[in-house]
Amino acid sequence: MTTTATQTRVLARWFATGSSKVLAFALAIATLVSVAVWALATVQGWTVPIEPVDGEGQVFFEFSTTAFGIPLAAVGIAAFVLSIVQTASYTRSLVASGATRASVAGATLLNGALMVVLVNVLAAVVLALEARFAGGWVGSTFGLAPGATFADGVPVLVHALGQVAFAVVAGMTIAAVFLRWPWWVGVGTLAIVLWGLPLLAFWFEPLAALGAAAVSWPGAMPLGVVALAGAYWVVMRGLRIP
Amino acid sequence: MTTASTTSGATAPLGVDIAGLSYRFGSTVALADVTCAVRPGTITGLVGRNGAGKTTLAALVAALRPVQTGTVLVGGRPVWEDPDVTSRICLMRDKGAIVEDERIGTSLRIAAMLRPHWDGEYALALLDRFEVPVRRKPQQLSRGKRSALGAAVALASRCELTIFDEVYLGMDAVARRMFYDELMADYIAHPRTVILSSHLLDEVEDLMEDVIVLDRGRVVAAGDTDAVRQAHSRPGELASLTDVLIQLSTPSSARSAS
């Protein structure tokens, strides 16, 4: 008898095979770039800081990195993009081929979790390498962490790597929104989240304060991940295949 | 009657029972209080003019859309989100189950993962017979070969309920003849329930044991094909399904008026 569990398992395995290949490929390419940058830096006698980009009213990233961090960034971005692309490319075909929406959603979430774990593992490797070779932890992670200092160590790492989980789940959710509703629903949602809310925060102090508090609370990211996973599930449940 | 054996591996054809099914897209009514049944193990035709509701009905049977009003049972069970049912229903239309922008192998892989009785060798044999190049992407294929791909996947899936919704658009007459031959041969060797929706009535009416005729979202005739044809015949001549359809379809003037 075919169950959700059997379908989820076989789909998750298929997704995972695809993701692993893509992430490994991204890692390989980025490592080559890193080696080239490092070689260049050594030859030229540089260090390669990347200044944080700051801007009010917009989502901003704050990161610094050594050459070790480039592959990590690449793989993190690849995981995010893969989450969107896999959801967009395969969801409809899988449901039309006899998978339930629950199975596809479960497999997509499981694969997302796998990708986050892989990025975590890579981050740990990067940390170790930096500790060994770059004289201490430089904090080669990227994230929405205003005000957090890299001296905070592991909690920041956890928080920052939560960004990857958040990005991966956000990616599948927004892709699902585009699958389920007309295009302008997805575009509208993105516009509100990426423009509307930060703009509102800019104009209204209490909202900005609320936002800052939420972001700096360690539980914010896990909560966000769980909430988005729930949203993704709900969007998937009612998916129509035109 | 319409219950399939639930022991794993059993391939008893599944029947369909639809009761009081209504469906609307916004303000447009696609189906209005449809009640009909598809007997397990038959080849049943789904016939009607454009806009009669055939595609919507097929989509609801295959759980591609959630039911709004009424019930759809396949093998005696509701279809929505039940993997043991949906894995045994194959709806093949022009778009959907095939991944257009990756090589055909991806689509075959997906079917192999999800269809309990998938026969990969049979699929390849069919693709070979229809001369579909396996290493191409579906979107690169000509119309006829793209249709043949869909037909091949649907046949090789060996689903206990297989629905062909105009899957042979673009196939030339020779390819269509090959398809009918393959369909009949596999239907005889591996019995399943087949729902055939086609506009090419002259070609398929002798293949259908039963028929359901839709007009503007309603069932206007259903049952044994010969009986339906005879009911609409003049003496000494057997009406074709086209004749039946003409008689039972609302004229366009009346349609656009309401």
Added chain:
Amino acid sequence: MDAFDDRSPIYLQIAEGVRGAILSGQLEEGDQVMSTTQYATTYRINPATAAKAMGELVEEGLLHKRRGVGMFVAPGARERLRAERRANFFADALQPVLDEAILLGITTTEIVNHIKGEK
């Protein structure tokens, strides 16, 4: 589709074809009739259609089914058909011809002479 016309349902035409073959001796007692599968693939029709025809013929006692083997012409089928058709011959086959003859003014003598000439 090519072998059948559109005057009556195909299953009736198949049944009639088998009756004709039995009458003419093409099919003798104990001969096996084409299976429904063979009908389906030969004429590109649904096997159920052929099955309907066979069902009728079995009911009429002209065919009988040997489980696992196929359909066979029943003993005495030819006689049974002949007897049945004989009963209807004069009313169904001959009378229309005689009606036509009357219309054309052909006399009984002419008809009898023609028959004698043939024999």
